[in-house]
Amino acid sequence: MTFSFDALRRSPDVEGPGLVAVDAADRLILDESADARAGTHPERIVVIGDTHGALTLGAADAGARGIRVHQDALSGERALGRNAEGVGLVGTFTRMPLSPELVRDAEVVLLRLPRSLDALADQAGLIAHYAAPGVRVFAGGRLKHMSRSMNEVLGRRFGVVEASLARQKSRVLRASDPREGADPVPARADVDGLVVCAFGGAFAGATIDIGTRLLLAHLPEQMPNHGVVIDFACGTGVVAAELARRHPELTVIASDQSAVAVASARATAEANGVGDRVQVVRDDLLATQPDGSAGLIALNPPFHSDAAVTSALAPRFFREAGRVLRPGGELWTVWNSPLNYRGALERTVGPTRQVARNAKFTVTVSVAR
Structure with a gap:
């Protein structure tokens, strides 16, 4: 079965004009991370914040297996499951809570930037604490929802934070060289x-x-x-x-x-x-x-x-x-x-x-x- 982003749907999440299952930020994260994923053990790829499955299934279509995935919304989990069935990629990922086991020894993390800086801080701390020393994080979003404060939050946990060129009103922050991490605390x-x-x-x-x-x-x-x-x-x-x-x-x-x-x-x-x-x-x-x-x-x-x-x-x-x-x-x-x-x-x-x-x-x- 040929994979196509056009086949992805939001269901059972709400659908309607302006509400999409995949956007330019998803595509840019996958493009920016392509070389890193190609050189990584396929079971050391982690996806965080995938809204409806585009990041997970895009990585799976490129050959990754055993992808560890965390989605905050239950509707997102169910959309990923339905989309995986629709494009023939069932069994390529494992759903996990936001926990040490999600990111332990991870080498590549694909992250959809959350709206909350506190949420990003929790995620960055967990990755820096438990992922492999050479982990590379590709954190992307739409420009209208991004701020320089996101660079600063990542910079507290990673020695290197770089921004990609913008494309279709989207950008990716590349983070590496993890420093002292921490478990999320409310x-x-x-x-x-x-x-x-x-x-x-x-x-x-x-x-x-x-x-x-x-x-x-x-x-x-x-x-x-x-x-x-x-x-x-x-x-x-x-x-x-x-x-x-x-x-x-x-x-x-x-x-x-x-x-x-x-x-x-x-x-x-x-x-x-x-x-x-x-x-x-x-x-x-x-x-x-x-x-x-x-x-x-x-x-x-x-x-x-x-x-x-x-x-x-x-x-x-x-x-x-x-x-x-x-x-x-x-x-x-x-x-x-x-x-x-x-x-x-x-x-x-x-x-x-x-x-x-x-x-x-x-x-x-x-x-x-």
Whole structure:
């Protein structure tokens, strides 16, 4: 079977105009790393941050096998799996968490630059600590999402950091000569009595964003007598931890598709002494939750798919919440007021009323039909 980037798809991730499965940065990373990969043992190639499989499958098409891959988003993992089946490259890679074993003795690392400098710092520290002394890192992205600070972050862990020429509004940073590395450690802060823990790249970091603050201030005092309580798209697990603190009888499910969010939410729950009552799940939407099983869901829906801003994400979350809520169950949602999600909530969940509103955000409660 002939490999073609044109065959790659984003599914099951959201698809639509301007949302692509492969871009110029993926192609440039592969081109810049081609000679290094050709001279490397095929099982010492690592891919980090591959959005939908272009880097992994491009390397596999060139002959690499046993590629170790870490993708933060579960939807990205599933897209890679589907794309591998579509182009006949199943079995060429192994999925791994962001851990020492991912990068141990690696000689070539292909890295899609994250938006978060803290995430890049975690990744660079891990590579420098555990990869082979001669490791070469090819870290690329779109120019509009890159900054000189990325060079500085890599420069703290590598003696040599060079930039490629730009091509099609993309660039690759080449890093080598690893210095002292480190394992990722979550940032930690006490915010109004709640300890927030965040590994690099978790939404809002070790803070509580203003939308979540508004939601927390207006969640109901009484929890449902029937059905589970879910912190949907939980991020660092702030809502789940606070609900578990307020209601000692309650067990809360904290769900997110992001590996770094899940790790952060577990750390937040443990730091607040509620780790035994917050069940953290890495899930594609709420796929592991049965129909009609939840009495209450709290949601601060995302509006980014990778680096792209899109309004197509939130309605998917609303539909999934409507499926999982039992009749009469409640979806408490906070959203940026100009997005005007109330109509979508009415259609996909049920009758919706405004609970609170400030200069930027709106909190609504929708009752499932």
